[in-house]
Structures are given as structure tokens and as C-alpha cells.
Amino acid sequence: MSDMPLLLPQRLKAESSVTAKRGYQIYMETFGCQMNEYDTELVRSIMKARGFQFTPVDEEADIILFNTCAIRENAHNRLYGHLARYKARKKERGLVIGVLGCMAQNLKQELLDSRSWIDVLVGPDAYRQLPDLLTNALEHQRRGLAVDLSEYETYSQIVPDRGDGVNGWIAVMRGCDNFCSFCVVPYTRGRERSRDPEGILEEVKRLVSQGVRQITLLGQNVNSYRSGAWDFSRLLVAVADVPGLHRVRFTSPHPKDFPPALLEAVAQHPIICNQIHLPLQSANDRMLERMGRGYTRREYLVLVEAILKKGPIVLTTDLICGFCGETDEEFHDTYNLVKEMEYQAAFVFKYSERKHTIAARKFPDDVSEQVKGYRTNEIIELQKEISLQKNQAWIGREVEVMIEGDAKKSDQQWMGHTEHNVTVVWPKESLNGLPGELVSISIHDATPSTLYGMVTKGDGRREK
Numbered sequence: 504m505s506d507m508p509l510l511l512p513q514r515l516k517a518e519s520s521v522t523a524k525r526g527y528q529i530y531m532e533t534f535g536c537q538m539n540e541y542d543t544e545l546v547r548s549i550m551k552a553r554g555f556q557f558t559p560v561d562e563e564a565d566i567i568l569f570n571t572c573a574i575r576e577n578a579h580n581r582l583y584g585h586l587a588r589y590k591a592r593k594k595e596r597g598l599v600i601g602v603l604g605c606m607a608q609n610l611k612q613e614l615l616d617s618r619s620w621i622d623v624l625v626g627p628d629a630y631r632q633l634p635d636l637l638t639n640a641l642e643h644q645r646r647g648l649a650v651d652l653s654e655y656e657t658y659s660q661i662v663p664d665r666g667d668g669v670n671g672w673i674a675v676m677r678g679c680d681n682f683c684s685f686c687v688v689p690y691t692r693g694r695e696r697s698r699d700p701e702g703i704l705e706e707v708k709r710l711v712s713q714g715v716r717q718i719t720l721l722g723q724n725v726n727s728y729r730s731g732a733w734d735f736s737r738l739l740v741a742v743a744d745v746p747g748l749h750r751v752r753f754t755s756p757h758p759k760d761f762p763p764a765l766l767e768a769v770a771q772h773p774i775i776c777n778q779i780h781l782p783l784q785s786a787n788d789r790m791l792e793r794m795g796r797g798y799t800r801r802e803y804l805v806l807v808e809a810i811l812k813k814g815p816i817v818l819t820t821d822l823i824c825g826f827c828g829e830t831d832e833e834f835h836d837t838y839n840l841v842k843e844m845e846y847q848a849a850f851v852f853k854y855s856e857r858k859h860t861i862a863a864r865k866f867p868d869d870v871s872e873q874v875k876g877y878r879t880n881e882i883i884e885l886q887k888e889i890s891l892q893k894n895q896a897w898i899g900r901e902v903e904v905m906i907e908g909d910a911k912k913s914d915q916q917w918m919g920h921t922e923h924n925v926t927v928v929w930p931k932e933s934l935n936g937l938p939g940e941l942v943s944i945s946i947h948d949a950t951p952s953t954l955y956g957m958v959t960k961g962d963g964r965r966e967k
């Protein structure tokens with residue numbers, strides 16, 4: 504931690520005699536994955552317990568916090584854009600600016616050195632230190648850095664400060680021991696640690712009592728969950744057995760250690776959704792080996808076969824285009840497999856080198872940006888066609904949907920998802936429903952990402 508002076512917020516200058524540990528307003532933005540959203544809920548809880556408040560209006564804030572993602576270049580660029588904007592505002596009226604999360608962890612001193620207006624940097628295992636660091640920055644103009652990774656921190660005693668809504672996300676484990684060569688997570692989030700099942704089940708029950716009807720269990724490598732005699736399959740079933748839930752999901756499992764018991768749980772339990780996100784990344788063995796994924800194309804396909812034998816389980820995936828040394832032929836292995844697999848959805852990313860990763864140290868990032876972009880678009884377009892065809896096959900049929908809230912584009916429409924996690928939108932006038940209810944929707948139109956329909960009836964749980 505250094506002792507560099509910084510500007511005091513105007514409002515605090517006027518109250519300089521006050522030991523103003525209460526009432527500071529925080530404006531916070533979150534980038535990246537659902538884990539980061541969950542961490543933001545933890546941060547909100549930690550800060551509120553120390554008297555800080557949150558505002559949705561950045562103009563009203565004394566503190567600007569960014570919870571960042573280090574996975575891809577565009578996440579970096581977004582943060583830099585935002586920081587540049589607040590640099591000017593800080594000059595105008597004084598603000599304390601903090602960067603949290605994976606970028607803070609991965610780029611540490613580099614960020615502090617290159618952006619002198621950042622006051623506080625805190626990594627994902629050090630959020631308990633945030634109130635003190637911000638207070639120091641606000642009241643003693645000290646810059647703060649807390650980026651120690653922990654072998655034990657799971658924030659298990661902290662009740663996340665979540666908004667309303669019928670969806671609840673719960674991080675059951677943190678970190679990752681897999682060290683895929685392209686991935687920065689083991690360096691930014693540290694080694695794998697699992698929460699105890701009792702705390703997780705308590706959290707589920709509390710969420711249900713607050714109206715949550717769908718739980719998604721989160722972990723960077725969720726099927727590595729282990730706490731004493733509990734593995735992830737046992738935990739998943741115990742969560743799904745909590746009365747009051749309609750649906751349970753999980754993300755993301757790693758294909759290299761997907762246990763049969765987990766597949767059994769998905770296939771058998773009536774409220775565990777028949778959808779598995781199974782990141783492929785590449786369908787070429789040389790690329791998979793370079794990526795350090797721990798499975799071959801064949802092993803992945805054997806797992807897929809076992810999954811599909813269990814019933815109508817829908818698969819989604821993640822793909823990386825233009826990884827180090829990827830040839831056209833190797834790319835086409837992936838392209839062709841995507842065509843064959845017919846995933847419901849695929850999250851396709853252009854490879855971007857991350858500092859400190861194995862790939863950054865071992866392999867040249869030698870596929871041109873143009874080729875990476877071309878390959879990425881090729882697969883995105885292919886997947887769009889596949890998703891459209893799959894969604895069009897629902898036209899004229901009924902799907903069960905949980906009402907989740909207003910549609911993005913209109914508060915005259917409801918939005919929800921099928922158990923396969925496809926978005927469904929329908930007009931409100933056709934139903935006097937409420938968020939959290941399961942309804943049957945008759946589908947009359949489809950795009951690659953959304954089904955459109957009319958309600959046919961409201962009912963209870965589906966049966967497997």
C-alpha cells in the first residue's frame with residue numbers, strides 16, 4: 504500500500520471534521536461473468552455492514568467501483584474507457600475510484616502506475632479489506648492495494664446483498680486448479696476452495712423464503728466441488744430437494760471430470776434442468792493439448808454420447824477461435840464438430856492473450872487478428888443458423904416457462920426461460936401471472952435467441 508495523496512470528494516471537504524465512516528455513496532459497475540455479479544452482491548453486503556450506501560446514479564457517488572473481468576481483451580478495453588471518463592470527473596469534483604476483481608488481481612501495480620487516479624485496487628479474495636481501504640482513501644488520501652490470494656476465503660459467512668427477483672445465483676466454490684493454458688482464472692481467483700454444504704443449503708432456503716424459484720449453482724469448475732463427503736452431485740440433489748424451488752441449474756462443469764452421478768442427477772431429478780453447459784473450446788486434439796484441457800476430441804464425444812443417451816438433455820458450449828498456432832484445418836475441425844453437434848447455443852470468443860498465463864509464456868500468439876475475427880464470425884453465423892432451426896422447431900408446440908420479469912424491450916411483455924434455457928417472450932395481457940410462476944406458452948415465432956408465444960395455462964412442476 505502506498506501513501507500517495509488524492510483528491511477529497513467536495514462533499515467531504517465541507518464535513519472534514521466528521522469521522523465520516525457512514526453514509527458514503529458508492530456507484531458500482533460489474534463486468535464479466537455471473538461469478539462477478541455474485542461477488543458484487545458480496546461486496547455490497549460487506550460495504551453496507553460498514554455503513555456505506557449504494558446509489559444507481561454515478562453523479563451522486565463519492566466512490567466509483569468497478570468489479571472487473573480479466574478473461575478477454577474487450578473487458579479490459581471497456582474498463583479503460585470507463586476509467587478515462589472518471590479521470591476527468593475526479594478532477595472536477597473529487598471522487599475515490601476503486602478497481603476490484605480479476606483485473607485488479609492480474610494487473611496490480613501496472614494499473615496503479617499507469618492510471619494515477621485509481622485509489623484502491625482489490626482482488627477477489629480481499630473484499631473484506633475494502634471498507635478500510637476506501638475509508639483510508641476517503642479520509643486520509645491513501646492509495647490502497649489488497650491482492651493477496653487466499654487458500655481459504657469463501658465468504659461463507661457473508662449474506663450476499665441481492666436485488667429482488669426470482670433467480671438466485673450461489674457460488675459454491677471459488678478458484679480453479681485446472682490451469683488451462685489460455686485462462687487467467689487460476690492466477691486471479693486462486694486455488695479451488697469449496698463452501699460447506701450446510702451454509703449453501705441455508706442460503707438456498709433463505710432465497711426461497713425471499714421468493715426465489717430458480718437457483719443456479721456457480722463455480723469456475725463447479726463439478727470439482729468437494730466438502731468432506733459431499734461432492735457436487737450430492738450437493739446439487741440436496742439443493743434441488745429444498746421445497747419451494749421450481750428449477751435448479753449449474754455452471755460450468757469441466758468435461759474432463761464429469762461424473763456419472765452428476766449426469767444421473769440431471770436426468771432423474773424433476774427440477775434439475777435438462778441443460779448442460781459443456782465447454783468444448785476446440786475440437787482439434789493438438790489445440791486441446793496446447794490449451795491443457797485434459798480431454799481429447801474423442802473423450803469429449805464419448806461424454807456427449809453418454810449425456811444424450813440419458814434423454815433430451817440440451818447442450819451449450821464455449822469456443823475459442825484463433826488460439827496460438829491454430830491452422831485453417833484445425834479451425835475446421837471445430838467448425839465441423841459444431842455443425843455436427845448442433846448445440847442449442849455457443850459462446851464464441853476470439854483468443855486474446857492474457858498476461859501470466861501458460862499460453863502467454865509458452866506459445867506465440869501468431870494467428871492474425873483478421874483471421875481470428877473471420878473464424879469467430881464463421882462459427883457465430885453457423886451457430887445462429889443452428890439455434891434458429893432448433894428454435895423454429897418449437898413453433899406450434901408448447902413450452903413450460905417460469906415467469907422471470909418484464910421483457911427487455913417492453914414492460915407489456917413477460918420474459919422467462921424454458922428449462923433448456925431458451926428465452927421466451929409473450930404478452931402480459933394473456934395472463935394474470937406473477938414472476939416465479941410456471942406457465943405453459945404456445946410458441947408462434949422464433950429467432951436464434953428468442954421464442955415468442957402466448958400463454959396457454961399456468962401450472963405446477965413438470966415431470967421427468
Ligand code: SF4
Nearest residue numbers: 679681682683686688
Ligand atoms: S477450467 Fe480452465 S478455463 Fe475454466 S476457469 Fe479453470 S483454468 Fe479457466
